[in-house]
Amino acid sequence: MVYEAFSRKYRPKSFKEVIGQDFVVKTLKNAVKLNRVSHAYIFAGPRGVGKTTIARILAKTLNCLNPQDFEPCNKCENCLEIEKGSFPDMYEIDAASNRGIDDIRTIRDNVNYQPIKGKYKIYIIDEAHMLTKEAFNALLKTLEEPPPKNIFILATTELYKIPETIKSRCQVFLFKPPTKSQIKAYLLRILENEKIPYEDQAVDLLSQELEGGMRDSASLLDQAVTYSEGRLTVKSVEEILGIVPLNYIKKALNYIKNQEVQPFIKLLDELEDLGYDLNIFWKELLTNLQKSLINIAMENPDEIFSQEDLKSLIYIKDMFNKAFIEARTFINPKDIYQVYILKLNYLDSIKSISQLLSGNIQLQKQTETKEEKATTPQTTEEKPKERAEEKKELPVEKIIAQIIKNEKVISVVIKEAEITQDENNIYIKLKNKEQEEILNAHIDLLKKYFPDKNIHTSAPQSKEKKKEKKRDEVVDKVLELFPGSKILTYKEKEEK
Structure with missing residues (x-):
């Protein structure tokens, strides 16, 4: 018997089984119910959130021989063939490998023919953003004036790469990632159906650490159960995901609280020797620091920190965030983390500097002035005089x-x-x-x-007066040459 992986076995087969895409499911079901199915859709969102799955469910619903409450029966010939991928009126194209204009021309020529077996011909183009510019242009005319009974569904993880001319001719649905609680419920359903023994903390750990979709969570669950020989344990999850055990995180948190630098640095060495990724450890540490901060702020009991640690913890969290950002791009992350751990030794002085920068330096100066005034009154009396003199000069x-x-x-x-x-x-x-x-x-x-x-x-004497002086000296010499002569004024000349 061929083993079927969890990601395939528990892939939703009807709209009601889809988790976390309520808006998309409700809209598509209503479209089928009201006979308002569009000729073209774009399904956009991260990997593993159900884009291709919902496209297949829609194809089954439209071509099902015995639909029930606008859901596929999953028992008729058409539904079973669509599930297997052998239905003659459903075309799944991987645009990553079939991205050229010739591939789209084949589709364009095919749309002119009537469906062979079902009511609609469904074209699912996966990774549609990988199509070439020429291929998009060839598809454009078909999307603009599609023949009846043809439905196009373009699935993409990068919506911004789809040309606006294509978007404007399609209905766009944005798929959102599932929440942690939805992932946990999905994993529990698989574990209970498969009757697999599990530890509650292991399920919590899987649902918290997974940042992908349902498909990734099912694949990792399958891997963890296989690794631990048919069980789901915390240890197996930690080892598969590379998560540092919780006891190491708690040790680090206690070192932070007590500002114990040496054992904290030794802990980094120990984790590195055991083969753990220090970046993953630091990320876990930041997550737990955040939880402690929120607990204290909301006045909830915290296992390690108290209300008095709040101010220090805010600064440490900010400082360790910077360490994580620097270390991720550094050749040896441990060097960065060691430096930031050493800063715990100078936490008191660093805090006082931050207070000074925030404006407390002025308050401190005022306090010192009052003390000086009490101890040395003569000095403080002289200061205003000095300042007044400085102001004048x-x-x-x-x-x-x-x-x-x-x-x-x-x-x-x-x-x-x-x-x-x-x-x-x-x-x-x-x-x-x-x-x-x-x-x-x-x-x-x-x-x-x-x-x-x-x-x-x-000011220097003007040039005109100098000229007048020179002119007077000449006249004097003339008078000397002609004794008895005199100088006439302008008025005297006119009278003569």
Whole structure:
């Protein structure tokens, strides 16, 4: 007798046996009931959640000779042939290996013929996202104007790779992964039907660790039962999944609580020698830390930690999360984990730094100032005076910047001036006498900014006056050459 694996033996054969896809099942059943079955569907979701299974159930329901309550009877000739995959009107195509335009052309030519044995011709294209661009284009026309009695079901794990032109011509159903409780119920049903002895904790462990679908859970259950010679035990599940035994996790949690670094590091060495994956161990440790955190926060009793450990535990959990992220991509994960375990030694100082960064440093300074005030009153009295003096004695550059910003009347003049100072004086050297006259006219504005200093302005003599001086010297020489002559003014010239 040929052995049938659990994943095949307990594959749902009708809508009522499907677990975790209530929305999809209800919609499809209603479509059959109301005669509103679409010509094309896209079933999208992770592996092993029932996409191809439900596609086959729909094919059976539509072609069943004796349907009961819009479910396949699973006894008639058509149902049995669909189950075996030998029904002439059902075509299952693996797009991973039949992805070219020629394969789709064969389908396109075939849709023009009437069903041979059933009411509908069903085309199930698995891994549809693997089709080439040309193949999708060849399929597009058929999906847009399909001949009657033809139904297309495209199953995919990567919906985003399906072109929008294809999506718009299909009804899209999103399949969600089953919950842990649904996986557990499914595993228990198999164990009870097969009359296999099991440990409750082993079933819990399997349902918690599995991140795939029902198919993966049934396959692993089959493997675990075979490994432990017809039983399901915690040990067999731990060894197959590579899970670190719970007693090691509890040891690590106690080391964290008591900040025992050396035994914690030795525990890593021991686990590595036993062949356990340290990344899996750390992941389990994080899961248990999370459980403890929630227990404490909800004021539920926890086996290891207490309410007083909450603040430390929050920081440790965050720190160990970072360790896990770093270690997964590092060549030797143990090195990373050892460093983060060593940080437990400095947990108190690290916490105080985090408090300082959160703003407590200001509160601490205020406290110290009060203590200093109590012990040394003279010092604290002198500090305000010093601060006041510091406030008055601003650098000249800053004062000039303020003048330029605030006093528009003299801002242009000040910008071009050279300004120096000594203890009691401010010296402002301007470019010309005109600028000096402007500044002197508004000297009160400057005094506002230099109240305790004398302001001195200067500027070089203008070029025009120098020219006038040169001209006077020439006239004097002419007068010397012509004694008795005199210089006439403009008015005197006009009178003559």
